[in-house]
Amino acid sequence: MESFQRFANDAATAFSRARQYTEEKIGHSEKTQYDPQFENLQRRADRTKVWTEKLCKQMENVLQPNPTVRMEEFFLEKLDKKKRPRLTNHEVLGQLMTSAGNDYGPNTALGGALIKVGNVQAKIGLSEREFVETSARKFIKPCKTYIENDCKSISKERKLLAVKRLDLDACKSKLKKAVSTEKAQAVIFVILQADNDLRAAQSEFDRQHEITKLMLDGVGSTHTNQLRSLGEFVEAQLKYYLTSYRELIELQKQLNSTDAFAPNATVGTNSTSRDDIANEEMSPLKPAVNVASRAKVLYDYDAANASELSLLADEIITVLAVPGMDEDWIMAERGNQRGKVPTTYIQILS
Incomplete structure (x- = not known):
């Protein structure tokens, strides 16, 4: 019997909310409006969610352009399995160059150059891997945590607030109708009951409004955290490019110091030597x-x-x-x- 009564109450509440929602849509009932500050907080939360999702997705595309690999890493992450170490394209290229250089012979001009370039490509690849791992840890992970945890909590509280708002406005409409009835003496009990329901609904609404407002205020700290994550991403990217630049500059010096890479070097039986050209x-x-x-x-x-x-x-x-x-x-x-x-x-x- 108790469960049936609870079911009946839930059904009546759901019907009351549906009726209130319908009357608001057709303009037959007033709707409690949120204050401008609260509306601004909601819009800020919506913008933050949308842009965080877009930035996180594009960052993943930049760090791992291969969609198949991204999908594999996604499932491994969901299954809480450790990702397998994966060589970058630069590291693979470096290995191939080194193998080719050893096959040609380290003492040959081409073989020696391939080994040098291959070693630098391997270093660039390692630096790239460190950049990707750092960016994923410092930028993507915090963004995903916000989307999967904070955004869901905010959405849950906002939906609950919307329900409490419907209950409040339904009680207001009920009390208004009871007071406007001509047979006031016959509906005193109804008025008192409606007034009590309104007070309870107002209290529930105010409580939920405060909870939701606190959640929305927390978006400000999320902006601060994302700003710090953005700085850490730029720092990691700068380190990667600086490392690559320095390695390539040093490699260029080594290659230019060899005869095979000297400017205007010629191959064949040219009677004019490089020294003669330089002297001229x-x-x-x-x-x-x-x-x-x-x-x-x-x-x-x-x-x-x-x-x-x-x-x-x-x-x-x-x-x-x-x-x-x-x-x-x-x-x-x-x-x-x-x-x-x-x-x-x-x-x-x-």
């Missing part, structure tokens, strides 16, 4: 193919080393060909400055 470049310039000509610079160019000349777009320089120089380059002069420049960056003036 250092000696007073002597036109070989044509006399000195004026040329217009088409694009800015930054010299890669001391033998080259930096250029600024639209400036006029003097150019002339030098025997033995690569056909893609030409010697240029600007005042007391002299150096070779790419032919694609200039236009000879007639």
Whole structure:
């Protein structure tokens, strides 16, 4: 009997809420409005949830572009299983280069270069793996925790508040109808009961409103935490790129120090040696193919080393060909400055 009574009460409450909701929609009943501050807190919570989900998803795409691997990692995470160590593409490339270099022979020019480049690729890959792991731990994990825990709790409290608001407005409507009845003496008991129900509903609503407001206020601390996570992500990314940059700069120096990678190095039976070419470049310039000509610079160019000349777009320089120089380059002069420049960056003036 008690369970039946409880079921009947629940059914009556559900019917009352449905009727109140319907009357509000068609404009036959008033609706309690939240204060502007509370509305702003709700909008902030909604924006935070939407953008956190989008940022978290895109961050996962950046850290792991392969959707199949992402799906595998997702299921492993849900099953609480440890992820298998996975080499990055740079590490795989480094291993292949090292293997190829050893097969060609470490003492050969190509073999030695492949081994050097392979070792650097492996280091870059390791740095990339550390960057991915740090970003996942410092940025993605806090975002997911907020979405899966805080957002769900806020949504639950907001739904409960909406229910309490319907109960409150239903009690208000009930009391209003009871008071407006002509036979006031016959409905005194109904009025008193409706007033008591209204007081109880108001108390429940106020309590739930305060709980929900506290939850929404907590979104501010979430913004602070996400700001810190964003800074840690940038720090990890900077470390990754700096490590890669330094390794590549050192690798470039090593490769340029070998004969095989020297600028303008040629292969074959050329009667003009590199020393002869260097001596001619250092000696007073002597036109070989044509006399000195004026040329217009088409694009800015930054010299890669001391033998080259930096250029600024639209400036006029003097150019002339030098025997033995690569056909893609030409010697240029600007005042007391002299150096070779790419032919694609200039236009000879007639």
